[in-house]
Structure formats: structure tokens, C-alpha cells
Amino acid sequence: MEVTQYPYSLKFSIASLGLMVILILLLLSNVLAAHSLVSWVVFGVFMGFSTFMLVILISSRLIPAIKGNIALQLDDEGISDYIRNVSINWGDIKELSLVRGRSAAMVRIGLKFESDYGDVVTITLRWVKGNDDDIYDAIAAYYENYPEAVNEA
The missing domain is CATH 2.30.29.30 (Pleckstrin-homology domain (PH domain)/Phosphotyrosine-binding domain (PTB))
Structure with missing residues (x-):
């Protein structure tokens, strides 16, 4: 049989990034409405974690999907x-x-x-x-x- 190759899914990579952005925006809207220092601290911690996850997602899933990697x-x-x-x-x-x-x-x-x-x-x-x-x-x-x-x- 010949070699069969399946590339990364660009659609799922973009959908995952979109979902993360929506969650960040929802949290930001709650923080802005709360007018509380504690909520900004929680948002900062969440943003640190989200930034780390976005970098991992972009480098390991989105970029290979855009390049058409197998x-x-x-x-x-x-x-x-x-x-x-x-x-x-x-x-x-x-x-x-x-x-x-x-x-x-x-x-x-x-x-x-x-x-x-x-x-x-x-x-x-x-x-x-x-x-x-x-x-x-x-x-x-x-x-x-x-x-x-x-x-x-």
C-alpha cells in the first residue's frame, strides 16, 4: 500500500484559539464590571496562564496546521x-x-x-x-x- 498522510486540522486549531479568546473576553468583562482589585489579580493570574497556553497552542498546533505538516x-x-x-x-x-x-x-x-x-x-x-x-x-x-x-x- 502507498503511504497515507493526514495533516493537522487548521479548523480545530482556529476554533480552539477562538474559544480561548472568548473566555478571556468574558472574564475581562466581569473584571471591568466588578471594580475590584481582587478581580484584577484573578484576571492577571488567568492571563498569565492563558498566555502560556496560547503560545503552546500556536506553536504546536496552529503553525504546523498552517504549514500543512503531517x-x-x-x-x-x-x-x-x-x-x-x-x-x-x-x-x-x-x-x-x-x-x-x-x-x-x-x-x-x-x-x-x-x-x-x-x-x-x-x-x-x-x-x-x-x-x-x-x-x-x-x-x-x-x-x-x-x-x-x-x-x-
């Missing part, structure tokens, strides 16, 4: 999650499942052994561009096309 790759050797820097060989996989969450789905990969990541690795599809079902179906198709690697255990 978030998830499927190839003959295995699956590579570039968001968390995790690579798994097809022969190391015991089972695959799709777990649906409130905002995004996750691919749960059961391993045949205990790795540095544990015996279950979860790849969230929130930051991956594409339909969750289609991505899972592609992963399952790759996994099923390599029975000789899967049955080596």
Missing part, C-alpha cells in the same frame, strides 16, 4: 503519530478500536507488550484533518493488509 502517517511499517511523536509497527498491534468522545474520536491501539507508552496507546483525532470514521477505516485497512506481521506473535 499529523498522522500510515505506511508499510506502521502508524506514526507526529503530534505525540509515537510510532507503532503493525506487528506490535494486538487490537484496534475507535472510541468516540464528546468533541472528537480517538483510536485506541492495544499493544502486544508493555512499551514506553504503556500497553495501550491512544491517538486523538481532534487535531487530525479528516473524517474520524474515514481515518479509522484507513488505519484498520492497513492493519488488515499485514496479517503476516500481525500473526507473528
